[in-house]
Amino acid sequence: MRNSASDVMEEIEANKPPEIGLVVGGLSPLSETLWKEKTNTEFVGDVSARLTWQDLTVMVTLSNGETQNVLEGLTGYAEPGTITALMGPSGSGKSTLLDALSSRLASNAFLSGTILLNGQKTKLSFGTAAYVTQDDNLIGTLTVRETISYSAQLRLPDKMPWSEKRALIESTIIEMGLQDCADTVIGNWHLRGISGGEKRRVSISLEILMRPRLLFLDEPTSGLDSASAFFVTQTLRGLSRGGRTVVASIHQPSSEVFELFDCLYLLSGGKTVYFGQASDAYEFFAQAGFPCPALRNPSDHFLRCINSDFDKVKATLKGSMKLRFEANDDPLEKMTTAEAIRTLTEFYLSSQYCYSAKEKVEQISKVKGTVLESGGSQASFLMQAFTLTKRSFVNMSRDFGYYWLRLVIYIVVTVCIGTIYLDVGTVYNSILARGACASFVFGFVTFMSIGGFPSFVEDMKVFQRERMNGHYGVIAFVISNTLSAMPFLILITFISGTICYLMVHLHPGFEHYLFFVLCLYASVTVVESLMMAIASIVPNFLMGIIIGAGIQGIFMLVSGYFRLPKDIPKPVWRYPMSYISFHFWALQGQYQNDLKGLMFDNQTPELPKISGEYILEYVFQIDVNRSKWVDLSVLFCMIVIYRIIFLIMIKINEDVTPWIRGYIARKRMQQKNGSQNTTVAPYGLTQSPSLRNYVANHPTGTSKR
Numbered sequence: 064m065r066n067s068a069s070d071v072m073e074e075i076e077a078n079k080p081p082e083i084g085l086v087v088g089g090l091s092p093l094s095e096t097l098w099k100e101k102t103n104t105e106f107v108g109d110v111s112a113r114l115t116w117q118d119l120t121v122m123v124t125l126s127n128g129e130t131q132n133v134l135e136g137l138t139g140y141a142e143p144g145t146i147t148a149l150m151g152p153s154g155s156g157k158s159t160l161l162d163a164l165s166s167r168l169a170s171n172a173f174l175s176g177t178i179l180l181n182g183q184k185t186k187l188s189f190g191t192a193a194y195v196t197q198d199d200n201l202i203g204t205l206t207v208r209e210t211i212s213y214s215a216q217l218r219l220p221d222k223m224p225w226s227e228k229r230a231l232i233e234s235t236i237i238e239m240g241l242q243d244c245a246d247t248v249i250g251n252w253h254l255r256g257i258s259g260g261e262k263r264r265v266s267i268s269l270e271i272l273m274r275p276r277l278l279f280l281d282e283p284t285s286g287l288d289s290a291s292a293f294f295v296t297q298t299l300r301g302l303s304r305g306g307r308t309v310v311a312s313i314h315q316p317s318s319e320v321f322e323l324f325d326c327l328y329l330l331s332g333g334k335t336v337y338f339g340q341a342s343d344a345y346e347f348f349a350q351a352g353f354p355c356p357a358l359r360n361p362s363d364h365f366l367r368c369i370n371s372d373f374d375k376v377k378a379t380l381k382g383s384m385k386l387r388f389e390a391n392d393d394p395l396e397k398m399t400t401a402e403a404i405r406t407l408t409e410f411y412l413s414s415q416y417c418y419s420a421k422e423k424v425e426q427i428s429k430v431k432g433t434v435l436e437s438g439g440s441q442a443s444f445l446m447q448a449f450t451l452t453k454r455s456f457v458n459m460s461r462d463f464g465y466y467w468l469r470l471v472i473y474i475v476v477t478v479c480i481g482t483i484y485l486d487v488g489t490v491y492n493s494i495l496a497r498g499a500c501a502s503f504v505f506g507f508v509t510f511m512s513i514g515g516f517p518s519f520v521e522d523m524k525v526f527q528r529e530r531m532n533g534h535y536g537v538i539a540f541v542i543s544n545t546l547s548a549m550p551f552l553i554l555i556t557f558i559s560g561t562i563c564y565l566m567v568h569l570h571p572g573f574e575h576y577l578f579f580v581l582c583l584y585a586s587v588t589v590v591e592s593l594m595m596a597i598a599s600i601v602p603n604f605l606m607g608i609i610i611g612a613g614i615q616g617i618f619m620l621v622s623g624y625f626r627l628p629k630d631i632p633k634p635v636w637r638y639p640m641s642y643i644s645f646h647f648w649a650l651q652g653q654y655q656n657d658l659k660g661l662m663f664d665n666q667t668p669e670l671p672k673i674s675g676e677y678i679l680e681y682v683f684q685i686d687v688n689r690s691k692w693v694d695l696s697v698l699f700c701m702i703v704i705y706r707i708i709f710l711i712m713i714k715i716n717e718d719v720t721p722w723i724r725g726y727i728a729r730k731r732m733q734q735k736n737g738s739q740n741t742t743v744a745p746y747g748l749t750q751s752p753s754l755r756n757y758v759a760n761h762p763t764g765t766s767k768r
């Protein structure tokens with residue numbers, strides 16, 4: 064650890080800007096600097112986040128056009144300084160409630176009811192609310208401190224002094240209890256890194272870096288052992304005690320973890336079973352006729368009472384455990400869980416807990432506070448692109464599987480090519496050998512670039528998490544991805560290209576050598592761009608590799624080697640496929656580069672020598688009037704085109720696909736309602752709110768780029 068806690072706090076104090084005398088409720092001095100930078104307005108009153116939801120109903124349309132109410136008439140609140148746990152059995156609607164509150168509902172989900180933040184209808188922006196997903200999509204080769212530092216540089220304003228940024232980074236590390244592992248790598252398939260609980264805390268620290276007032280977490284303790292789950296929850300409690308509003312869905316907390324919650328929202332089948340103080344739930348269940356037996360973990364008991372799957376378990380066990388069931392005086396043994404749920408939900412609706420929750424919601428809704436609006440990132444586009452490029456470069460250089468392994472394989476394969484076509488010469492048979500060698504290099508060797516796909520998929524996962532939280536724009540990501548890969552691709556293609564060129568003894572001369580390696584570089588970069596575009600829409604790496612291999616296989620077929628250009632069937636295959644195929648341009652260019660100007664022996668020594676130009680025109684059917692540099696230029700244009708396709712794919716995935724899904728869902732619902740008059744959308748049902756739309760409408764954010 065570089066800094067002790069007191070050092071950091073001193074530093075924070077020392078960096079306090081002079082105008083910080085203003086008292087702002089719920090904000091630390093450093094947060095205030097940050098928010099002032101963001102909002103450029105004077106703060107009025109308390110800026111803590113008070114969230115209320117009233118009669119919240121979420122309906123989803125299923126693929127057959129049927130509709131299903133996932134949440135029904137939920138009312139509740141979350142206050143600053145508290146941690147609220149959303150609990151319930153699997154499928155009860157915890158994630159949907161969290162998504163509804165954080166404006167992240169799926170496009171086929173429709174919402175009615177009122178959600179207010181500080182008494183105002185506000186779609187939650189990045190910065191006001193942070194959302195920590197279940198998956199820790201982090202870059203495995205970076206240390207904890209580096210991960211947080213890069214994130215800070217990506218989002219904090221450029222003009223904020225580095226000392227202040229560092230103070231913020233160090234205070235976040237301390238706040239999340241990550242001091243001991245701050246310089247340990249996160250870890251990946253070949254690097255042993257930090258534990259699961261620490262990873263979860265790193266994910267949380269990335270979201271609290273911008274000092275949001277409201278924090279949503281989807282199952283922050285899933286997959287953790289009870290000790291790690293306890294530490295993570297304790298950290299969340301600590302964050303809430305700093306004036307933040309924390310709402311988390313939790314699956315099956317231990318009794319120690321349960322005791323850390325302030326409020327409990329218990330759901331079953333999308334309905335409220337209980338909402339109130341977590342400590343009062345015990346009393347509520349007892350009043351409703353389901354007291355928690357001694358020696359049973361209260362949260363286990365609550366979930367046991369409302370999980371209808373236990374009816375199936377009971378039915379299965381009944382035969383073998385009949386006596387035990389009869390002897391037991393547990394009320395749950397005398398009724399089905401479905402009946403217990405009905406009893407509990409009805410009891411809740413008429414209980415003082417429901418009454419006081421409604422009253423509190425009314426009361427909180429009237430408290431008007433400042434809603435801190437902000438874009439996701441305050442860093443400039445150039446700073447984002449620079450930081451992403453640097454981070455990606457560091458990751459690529461540390462991850463053995465990203466490029467280094469490929470470099471080794473490329474060297475091995477090109478040495479094999481070199482030995483097989485060694486000193487190919489200009490004898491009659493070398494004409495075909497040169498053609499085959501070029502075809503193999505620009506077909507198979509470039510094809511091997513799909514080996515990087517698993518790393519691309521990992522990159523895309525990190526990108527999607529950061530993008531959803533508004534850390535940077537798409538263009539900055541595409542540019543950084545292109546620039547950071549460039550040195551590695553140059554290294555790989557120049558080393559392997561040089562080995563191949565020298566061993567095979569291709570057309571002598573520096574210009575010919577340069578063309579060969581540049582052509583190889585351009586082809587490999589095109590394949591990389593193609594695979595990145597595929598990774599942006601197909602996150603499954605096996606499917607992505609199959610799709611990438613299929614596309615390249617088709618391109619190779621029409622490259623002019625397996626079928627000569629003029630013999631390729633004209634509709635579809637010659638026009639346009641062969642012209643779309645980058646293999647076609649690479650091969651045409653290399654054939655010219657290698658054969659033009661050389662003289663080859665004829666079949667028998669008595670016959671005159673054959674010129675390279677003749678072979679190009681009549682054997683390989685190449686247009687000799689077109690310069691090989693035109694072919695190379697087309698390849699470089701293809702790099703740009705594929706990168707643009709990559710960008711468009713991301714945009715389509717982000718904006719168009721959800722819109723289409725939403726449109727189809729609405730159409731299905733209308734058709735169903737029109738023809739059958741079945742489930743009618745409740746009054747006031749609106750389309751699911753979109754976080755992305757919000758950012759698109761706020762030019763201060765980064766999504767416009």
Ligand SMILES: Nc1ncnc2c1ncn2[C@@H]1O[C@H](COP(=O)(O)OP(=O)(O)OP(=O)(O)O)[C@@H](O)[C@H]1O
Nearest residue numbers: 123133152153154155156157158159160169171172
């Ligand atoms: N967009 C959607 N389209 C169709 N069904 C949905 C959608 N969102 C949620 N559901 C359904 O609503 C129910 C509740 O889902 P949700 O993910 O909110 O439950 P959960 O309590 O978080 O479950 P788990 O603990 O297993 O994650 C499930 O039956 C789920 O299939």
